[in-house]
Amino acid sequence: MTVLAHVTSPDPNLALILKVLPALVVILIVAAICGRLAQMVMQPRVLGEMVAGVLLGPTFFGWLFPDAQAALFPKEVRPVLYVLSTIGLTLYMFLVGAGLDHSGRTGEVRKASALAVSGIVPSLLLGFGAGLLLYDLLSLPDVSPFQFALFVGGALSLTAFPMLARILYERGLENAPVGRLTLIAASIDDALAWCILAVLSAMHLGTGAGDALPTIGLTALFAVVMLKVVAPLLRPMGATVARTGRLGATGMYVVIIVPLTAGWLTDWIGVYSVFGGFLAGLAMPRDPKFREALHGRMMEIVSTLLLPTFFTFSGLNTHLGGIAGGAMLLAFGLILLAGFCGKYFGCALAMRGMGFGWRESYAVGALMNARGLMILIFINIGLAQGMITQELFAMLVLVAVLTTAGALPLYKLALPERLESRTKTTEVSALVRSNPS
Template identity: 65%
Template structure:
């Protein structure tokens, strides 16, 4: 009996010791994220850009370089697995909320606008895929991991560069009251197509990598398709009464929250089990949720603040701990980095801009949209973290793509403002009869999502 008590006491002491190591790390993460987020707002950038930078600064690039003993104390090896688990939960919940906010019913007026949104999506993805894939092919012998095939590496680089940060884009448009203009509706719809395609693309790459090709990969891809079909064709109708009840009663209590979170966790577990990462499951679970405005607003309000303030900063820091920008200082790495950055920038900015100019938009409108679509934000960080976790890319490529994410995101708003100065923006709002108010309750849910992300 005494032996059992001693073992229990030892386990308790060990757990307490681990808690006392994790909590200081979380306090520092939240403090750094808050400070950098406020600084980003002061220079008229989205808060999330500051949080991304905070994560990089807490890694070996700054904190580890200036005070290595301090970083080793705050982020010892035994704490990093805890941060990984928390960041994975945060990403799964965040992508769930993005899926919940995915609703474009009534967002386009007429076939011409819808066609332009489709063209915008294609012009944002295909050039980036091709240019990124070409760069990946050129750099494969220098930067690929052992055991990763040429096709996987090429597709991953192209896929990462084809992403647009839909939530951040929505935040920028809502801040400027452009969400219901023809420019805003087209850009939001095109970006949503880009992101949905990118996650499906990543699911296919993950399936290929997890099973090394052949029949096993086809099984994983088939299970992924079956999962999406089940969630959208079976689970979504079953969940519809939940949304109707919340819409009718205005109540979203603990019972509803248990059910919603249960679906998210189950979806994340299944997709992780079949080898395509829990983030994808969270996103599809969000798509399957009811689209009633009251339900969407309740879910977003109850969950988004905790996800943004606590869990996402942990993800940014975990990414930062794996990011070594100091190693990019030599020409051996700076050359490949510049190739990736230029390919990503040209593919999005000029791909979107030239395509839209070709269908009749002005140069200013076309380049303004191209600048916005070039923001990659949090989405590319999720993409590359999955690639790093699954062994598709190494830490050098990961660091390069993190820096691409920061630079292209920082350029988005200045490029938009350069192409569309305030005077022209106001003229556009007047011409389209915008009053400064959101038009529908459905837009309110998306506004809350976008505002929280930014």
């Protein structure tokens, strides 16, 4: 009887585990399949993983098999997926920051800041204008035209920082001149976009835009502390790893605790844990042997297990409503055009103005135009807070998918492999000028 009672009344914790593990297995299988399919059609694997997350959500799986989808992802499983996805994204951005070779390049941050501004300002202005034109068609009545237009512009000014990092890592370009500039500029873009969202949230909730100023100030203070205080404290660990060639148990505790703590603090500040993880990575020792040991211990498990969980959790919150009728299609076309032109041409012209060749300039414009899951996070927050309608949400999801899908083909068109391979060790501008074809 005791055994029967145990079987019929299982431990709640065990029952939760028995629900979470099948969900993770399905997530990994679908992510692997979609990632492979994406590579077969010359797209980055990460785009396939993003699509896998959307397919597992209510748009496809939930529409075709609602009972099966509800059984696989019940309400009690979703908080677990949220925690795993947040940890995964934070640690991945930590690895990106730790792997970014920014030593000895004093002018690079200045150039990256100019590139970031060139991507933000045109997208913000074009998106703001599109928002004003579409206010009567797509906005909720309790949202002012200014708030609505600024939300559209802020969403279009985002760059898919995590996805961009995955594309560059898959192509081995994270430390090439173009890759470093693009990564730093994308991080600045996204940080400013989250500041815009903080202002909008404060305005919409009735507390005033001034309440967002502490968020911006604390973010800047946090960055200074990480780079000027924490970074020197971690240098002895880097020297030890450089001497021994391995990252020991104590070092592993440090490299996990630091980014998770940084992510927690930036979440508390209000700018999302991804930036805390990235700043923690920038604070890590810059020795090449340390970077190699760190990536060897952490990268595969983070990118294989935790990131697909993040994509799926976001997909579960993505509801693509029907976009029907001529007015809706024209509205979608206007938003897509504003988002594409602002990033692509703005960033390309900025790169050209900094002395890069046209090929590199258009390649960077293509990469910066990818929006990926960062815009999905942005618009999910807007939808949850009642700032946007389901129709606008659906349009911006499609913008995210299309601009991200177009990023790599446009990049390859601008910078073919015969030129790209040289960017890993040399500045490609001279090469392009000498071989313009």
